[in-house]
Structures are given as C-alpha cells and as structure tokens.
Amino acid sequence: MANLDDFKAKFKGDIVTPRDADYEQALDRWAANAKRRAEVVAFVKDPADVALAIKYARDAGLRIAIRGGGHSAAGTSSSEGGLVIDLSRYLNNVRVDPGQKLAYVQGGANWKTVDEASIKHGLAGVAGTVNHTGVGGLTVGGGYGWLSGLYGLVIDNTVQMTIVTADGSILDANETQNADLFWGVRGGGSNFGVVTEFVFKLHPQRPxxxxxxxxxxxxxxxxxxxxxxxxxxxxxxxxxxxxxxxxxxxxxxxxxxxxxxxxxxxxxxxxxxxxxxxxxxxxxxxxxxxxxxxxxxxxxxxxxxxxxxxxxxxxxxxxxxxxxxxxxxxxxxxxxxxxxxxxxxxxxxxxxxxxxxxxxxxxxxxxxxxxxxxxxxxxxxxxxxxxxxxxxxxxxxxxxxxxxxxxxxxxSDALPVAGAVSADKTKLLYRDNYPRLQAIKKNYDPNMVFNQWHTIVPA
Missing domain, CATH: 3.40.462.20 (Vanillyl-alcohol Oxidase; Chain A, domain 3)
Known part of the structure; x- marks a missing residue:
C-alpha cells in the first residue's frame, strides 16, 4: 500500500504535490499546452531516488512520466494525475574528461550545458539544434543535429548509460554490460527506464x-x-x-x-x-x-x-x-x-x-x-x-x-488512448527491429510501467 509520508521520509530530493506553494512552477514546460496536472512531482537527487519514485508510483497506481528538459510538445514529460520523475533540478550537471574525450552528462541536463562544458576543452559532441532541449529525451529517441554529418546520431556517440528500470534496479548499460538494454534505449525512447547519466564521445572542434x-x-x-x-x-x-x-x-x-x-x-x-x-x-x-x-x-x-x-x-x-x-x-x-x-x-x-x-x-x-x-x-x-x-x-x-x-x-500518434495501446505507429517506426524491442520490453518492463512515448508492447 502506497504511503506518501513514508515515501517522503526515504526520499532525498523534493516532493511537490498540488498542496504545495511551488506546485504550478513544478509543472512548467517548454510548450504551455503540454502541461499536465500531476498528483506528485518528484525532483530526484540520485538513482536511488528514482527507484523510490518508481516503487511509490507503482504501489499508488500512478502513471509515470520522465522529465529531463521538459521540451516535449506532445506532453510526454507530463502526466495528468500521475507522478513525474523530474531530473532537471538536481541531476543536471556535466563533467568532461578531455583526455578520454568523454562527457559524463546527467539525465536532467540540457544541451547548452553540454556545449559550454565541452568547448572549453576544444571539444564538442553531437547535439540537437535548440540548446534548451533536454539531453535525455533527444538522445533516447536517436538525436541528430549540426554535427551529425561528421559523427552520426547522438546515440552513435553514446558509450554508456546508467538506467533505473521498472523494478528499481540501477544498471550500467554499454556494449558489454546489459548490452540488450543498451541496444534498446538507443532509439527505443523511454520504454525501458529512466536514464540518470549518459557518457558521450566528444570530438575536436574549432572554436x-x-x-x-x-x-x-x-x-x-x-x-x-x-x-x-x-x-x-x-x-x-x-x-x-x-x-x-x-x-x-x-x-x-x-x-x-x-x-x-x-x-x-x-x-x-x-x-x-x-x-x-x-x-x-x-x-x-x-x-x-x-x-x-x-x-x-x-x-x-x-x-x-x-x-x-x-x-x-x-x-x-x-x-x-x-x-x-x-x-x-x-x-x-x-x-x-x-x-x-x-x-x-x-x-x-x-x-x-x-x-x-x-x-x-x-x-x-x-x-x-x-x-x-x-x-x-x-x-x-x-x-x-x-x-x-x-x-x-x-x-x-x-x-x-x-x-x-x-x-x-x-x-495522437504515439500515446495510449483510452487505456488501450495502439502499436501501429510504433511498429511502423521500428519495422524489422520491433520484435527485438518487444523481447527487451518483456525482460525489463513487462507491465508497461513506462508508456509515455512510442509505447512498445511486450512480446
């Protein structure tokens, strides 16, 4: 049985509900028409907070949305009457390792932060084309921009992710660890969990x-x-x-x-x-x-x-x-x-x-x-x-x-309607790769806890 007070006692970040003074601010989104009146907004401080928020939402029967940059025009980072896992307040930092040409980017960062942190070292990574877009949503959907002609998609330059899955597991995913999950998230959207950190390749860039x-x-x-x-x-x-x-x-x-x-x-x-x-x-x-x-x-x-x-x-x-x-x-x-x-x-x-x-x-x-x-x-x-x-x-x-x-x-093309999921658009998007995504969905999210984007139906 879900108990909000117990959730708050264990949670390190901030919990905002409709009774709090900063509730309206917590709903703010890039697209005003994409705001939804959530029952709970959980500003997470670390992956453990994300796991707690997922458990509370599941126990309370609240639909989960993930908010990184809040840039979805379709409202996928909002949830009417549900719970929003919001990474933007605390998980928004970028650390650059110039020697390895890598950027360690938390899931709530935006591309402006990445661009500015990287170019200080004469480096840049593939990003989108609007710098207040969130890193997370753009990346898990594929991600492309001005440097894609040289270096491909954002996901082609992603070497690792830290992901909190539906059962609360905190996993590193790369080519050798949880490789199936790593494959699925690079283009499969928010179907498999909450990414709390990305590791991106950087490239030499003229100033x-x-x-x-x-x-x-x-x-x-x-x-x-x-x-x-x-x-x-x-x-x-x-x-x-x-x-x-x-x-x-x-x-x-x-x-x-x-x-x-x-x-x-x-x-x-x-x-x-x-x-x-x-x-x-x-x-x-x-x-x-x-x-x-x-x-x-x-x-x-x-x-x-x-x-x-x-x-x-x-x-x-x-x-x-x-x-x-x-x-x-x-x-x-x-x-x-x-x-x-x-x-x-x-x-x-x-x-x-x-x-x-x-x-x-x-x-x-x-x-x-x-x-x-x-x-x-x-x-x-x-x-x-x-x-x-x-x-x-x-x-x-x-x-x-x-x-x-x-x-x-x-x-209207991507989201579940009236409690039923229409997979037609999702199948068209992924075509021959869809059955493999369904198998990964069954492994990591068989109950479709994450269902706010092109929703994959488990095999």
Missing amino acids: KVFAGLLVFPPDKVEQIGAFADEWWANVKPDEGMVIGVSRALGNPAIVALIFVNDSEAEGRKRLKKLFDIGPVVDQAKEIPYEELNAITNPMAEWGACYYFKGVLLSNTPAGDLNITKHQRFLDITARMPDHTVSIMHEYFPHAKINSLPADATPYRRDLPGNALIVIQWKENTPENAIKAKEAAHALAELAPEGEAYGNYTPD
Whole structure:
C-alpha cells in the first residue's frame, strides 16, 4: 500500500504535490499546452531516488512520466494525475574528461550545458539544434543535429548509460554490460527506464563556426529549391542547413538556417549561390561554437504553445521547395493569423548516419532526412490547439508517405488512448527491429510501467 509520508521520509530530493506553494512552477514546460496536472512531482537527487519514485508510483497506481528538459510538445514529460520523475533540478550537471574525450552528462541536463562544458576543452559532441532541449529525451529517441554529418546520431556517440528500470534496479548499460538494454534505449525512447547519466564521445572542434539566419521573400522558393538541389547532391559532412517555409502572423517568408564548420570566408564561398539569390535578412556570421545551437532559439521560445508533426523529406529539395507546394502551404495557413506555421526541412547529411547496419540500433538507417511541421501560438485554448492539429495534418499530405523521426511525433500518434495501446505507429517506426524491442520490453518492463512515448508492447 502506497504511503506518501513514508515515501517522503526515504526520499532525498523534493516532493511537490498540488498542496504545495511551488506546485504550478513544478509543472512548467517548454510548450504551455503540454502541461499536465500531476498528483506528485518528484525532483530526484540520485538513482536511488528514482527507484523510490518508481516503487511509490507503482504501489499508488500512478502513471509515470520522465522529465529531463521538459521540451516535449506532445506532453510526454507530463502526466495528468500521475507522478513525474523530474531530473532537471538536481541531476543536471556535466563533467568532461578531455583526455578520454568523454562527457559524463546527467539525465536532467540540457544541451547548452553540454556545449559550454565541452568547448572549453576544444571539444564538442553531437547535439540537437535548440540548446534548451533536454539531453535525455533527444538522445533516447536517436538525436541528430549540426554535427551529425561528421559523427552520426547522438546515440552513435553514446558509450554508456546508467538506467533505473521498472523494478528499481540501477544498471550500467554499454556494449558489454546489459548490452540488450543498451541496444534498446538507443532509439527505443523511454520504454525501458529512466536514464540518470549518459557518457558521450566528444570530438575536436574549432572554436568558431559560420552560421546564422537568412530570410528570403516567398517568391524565391523555386530558386532556393534549385540551389538546394545542387548543394544537397554534393553536400560536405561539415555542413548543414534547415530551410523553412513559414507564415508568421499572416506574413509568409522563406527562412534558411545555415552552418559551415569553418570560417566565414569559406562559408560564404561554399554557399555563394544561395547568397546570390538575395536574402532580405542576412544574420550569418562567424560565431563561437557554443552559440551554434542557440541560433534557432528565437523560433522556439519557452512558454508558447506548440504542435509538432514529423514528415519525410522528398528525394530532392526541389521536391519540397517549389511553387506548387508553397501555394498549397499558403492556402492551408491563410486563415491562421494567430498562429506561426512552418515546415522546417532539415538538410543534415545522412551518409554517416545511414552507414551503420539496419540493426545497429532501433533507429532507422534508411531515412532520407526529416522535415518538421511546427505550429506555435500564444493563447492556450482548445480551439487554437484543434486548428493547429488540423493544419499540421493537412500540411503532412504534402510530404512523402512514411514514418518520420520519432521525437517529432504528435500525441495522437504515439500515446495510449483510452487505456488501450495502439502499436501501429510504433511498429511502423521500428519495422524489422520491433520484435527485438518487444523481447527487451518483456525482460525489463513487462507491465508497461513506462508508456509515455512510442509505447512498445511486450512480446
């Protein structure tokens, strides 16, 4: 029988319930519409606290959510009436071993902390593209970003994890210890436990890079598509680009976030044909490396409302960036003056990512790349949320069919509904690797204690 007072007496961290003054603060999330009113928020101090929280939740019949950075637009780091294991308050540190080129990163850290700690030693690791994203959620879903062309996915650069499983066991998982669990978590999401520490490979990194935002008028879409076709066919592993078609408060534009892991002179030389198209805004410059993952932050402000939907890129950029599709985009978004709507086409070189065998990890190794439909709005009303969802699904029809990046999946596609788990989307995501994941789920979480992401049904 669960007893909250007994739980509190053994717990080293902080327990917050609806009766506490800091309860509302404890629910805070990046996406305001992703907040859920938990019965208990457990700010854990160590893996033993995590094990206690899992036991209490199981005994009390509370659904568990894991909160690292709190960046899920789908609400997977929140639990209505459940228990949140929150790593962000105490388990948020990063320790770098420059000799071994390793970063020891606690599960509640964000990428800004990792970037800043690593570059002090002339090193960097693969991260995402928004630096206030949590390390944990991005990593267990696969994780990619500006350095992926050179070094692959975040999971490809993960050498060990400390994981608290459903029965409260605290396990080290790597290639030789608990290797099945190590395989499953690298792309299998939060299905198997709570990761309290990651160990990542780091790589030598120049202190400054060429990066920034360009904005073009919408009538340049065909020229940008033609440029991107030529560039993408010959892309170098130390480059990357995100090209978005966007309508902000009624005003359409084409935006490009560019990156070359070199000097400004070299970057402008490589991307001369893009600059020749004539951006109306050019913020690209040489910046300190640790600022690279902040260039998207103005478009990802904390506390707004968000809806995500991931789709696949076409075979060529011109298949995504053309007048026909752009006109359809404008038609769909024409009656959404209170929403900012974007389709962000992520052109990160995939040769390194896809060079690994299909069964190296659960993450798919045949993806052409992803685009993210992201819709932002301010007033958190059901009407605005419905409008965003309908627009996102209409825009998804412009993309090729297929299951895209798991971290971009909206709630309706991934989460259990009305007490029943729909495995269809999960099977599509993992395909041939799904039966192996089911066997691992049966071994470590047969009762589906962890069920907030692409939920794997035990074999």
